[in-house]
Amino acid sequence: MTQSATNIQRAAVIGAGTMGRGIVMSLASAGLxxxxxxxxxxxxxxxxxxxxxxxxxxxxxxxxxxxQAAERLARIIPVEGIEALADVDLVIEAVFENLELKQGIFRELDTRLKPTAILASNTSALDIDAIAAVTRRPEQVLGLHFFSPAHIMKLLEIVRGARTAPAVLEAALELGRQMGKVSVVAGNCKGFIGNRMLHTYVREARMMLLEGAYPHQVDGALQGFGFAMGPFRMYDVVGIDLEWRARELAGKGQDDPAVQVDNRLCALGRFGQKARMGYYRYAEGSRQAEQDPEVDALVLQVSEQLGFDRRDIGAEEILERCLLALVNEGAKILEEGIAASSGDIDTVYLNGYGFPADKGGPMTWADNQGLPAIRTRLEALAERFGAHWQPAALIRRLADSDRRFTDFQQEA
Structure with missing residues (x-):
């Protein structure tokens, strides 16, 4: 028996970090x-x-x-031990991004919670099916990826596993509405919709630091385009150390040239805004990012140590590489069925990643550029920078018939 859409009355959250706090407030403020x-x-x-x-x-x-403040606080009940969650309708796990840790929690939840309970993970990138596989109820397991701070950010990525039941997705969508979220259903892959695309975007930004740019130049170009903040300012806000610690725990990825500047910053304790220094410097009590000559010197040093022949990189190239990285990955996500429509991808980027609203989202922006032109520009990047820039098959097909990403939505 699966959970009905109107039946989530009592919820639970595991984890009292930043994400856990925000999720608890979202649920309590929605009356749960x-x-x-x-x-x-x-x-x-x-x-x-x-x-x-x-x-x-x-x-x-x-x-x-x-x-209202008193009512909301009264709905939040600290408990000890998973046995205290036996009667909840939904539990959301919000612990550190480590698959084995999450699987251990889900194994125990599966044995302790009532058979109709929905088990959700707030993972931002891990395999939902691998988490569901350790339970006897994979049809009642899904991802509920909140964005930080969860009580403020509107976006909710609802991640369906291979065996997630339709009624469970319906319940999650109803919960999203109750919390006032903008919900998008995503398929299961590393990073889902938003963070899978973000990985390609950030990788280009990081590579341009090694090739000749500085953090304030990359962020300036993207903020000039209309982003709420550039990638390096974003990392300062969320914490540079989160990915660094995840790579350390996983035991892989630390030798990638693209993350060497991050690694050096973290080795110096420059974890971002919370440490008052990251890619930028922050005065006591201020969120104002100040360009730091020490960081520029570090970027130069790392770049030269890795053997890069630095050159001037202008705003036009920064925009071209970052935006087209988003679009090309978005096309692959669309073709694979990870997103149901290009509109869903745009919704994710407008509500979770600060993409400029007047541009309509990355896929609408690409449609307005014309997909034949997008294909040509990607091919030019592939000639300069390598095969990872080859246009996605969907872009080639749509460009051949002069159609748009929105047209593919109608075929699905």
């Missing part, structure tokens, strides 16, 4: 009772204090009433 579990009781108590402070701040700002 939330059991909150973390294996560190003092961290859980501290996190609940942060939530109380957030609700008090919202009350003082006039966003919610004193009664």
């Amino acid at each position: 009772e939330v059991s909150w579990l973390d294996n560190n009781p003092s961290m859980l108590a501290q996190a609940r204090g942060v939530v109380a402070d957030t609700y008090a701040h919202n009350m003082h700002q006039g966003r919610i009433s004193e009664a």
Whole structure:
């Protein structure tokens, strides 16, 4: 028996970090009772204090009433042990991005929770099917990828596994509506829609640092195009150390030339805005990013140590490589059925990644450029920088008949 769409009344969240706090607030603010579990009781108590402070701040700002603040906080119930979650309708795991850790939690949840409960992971990139495989209820397992800070960001990627039941997806979509989220269903692959595309975009930005650009130049070009922030400013906000620690735990990826600047910054304790220094420097109590000559010198040093012959890279090339990396990967995602439509891809990028609203999203932007022109520009990049720039098969097909990504949606 699978969960009905109207039946999520009691939820639970595992993890009291930044993501866990935001998810708990999203659920409580939507009227759900939330059991909150973390294996560190003092961290859980501290996190609940942060939530109380957030609700008090919202009350003082006039966003919610004193009664609403009290009601929301009362719905959040710290608990000890997974056995306390036996009767919840939905549990959302929000622990560190480590597959074995998550699988261990899901094994235990499967044995402790009632048979109708939905088990969700907040993973941003890991294999939902590999998580579902350790349970006896893979049809009731899915991804609920919230974006940080989860109580503010509107986007929710709902990730369907190979065996996720339609009623479970329906329940997740209804929950998204209840929380006021913009929900998009994504297929299961590394990074889903948003982060899979982001990987190609960020890789180009990182490679351009090695080839001749500096962080403020890359960010300046993309912010000039209309992005809320460029990739290096974004990494400072979310924490440069998150990917660095994930690579360390996985035991792979640290020798990739593209991440050597990140590695050096992390070795210096420059984890981003929270450390008051990352790609940029931040004054005490300020979120204003200041260009740091020390970082420019480090970029130059790493680049030269890796044997790059540096050159001037202008805003036009920065935009071309970053935007077309997004579009080419988006086309592959669309063709593979990871996204149901180009509109879903645009929704993800407009609501989760700060893509400029007036451009309509990366796929609409590409449609407006004309896919024959996009194909030609990708082929030119492939000649300069290698085979990974070859146009996606879908781009070639649509360009041949002068059609748009939106036309492919109609064929699906």
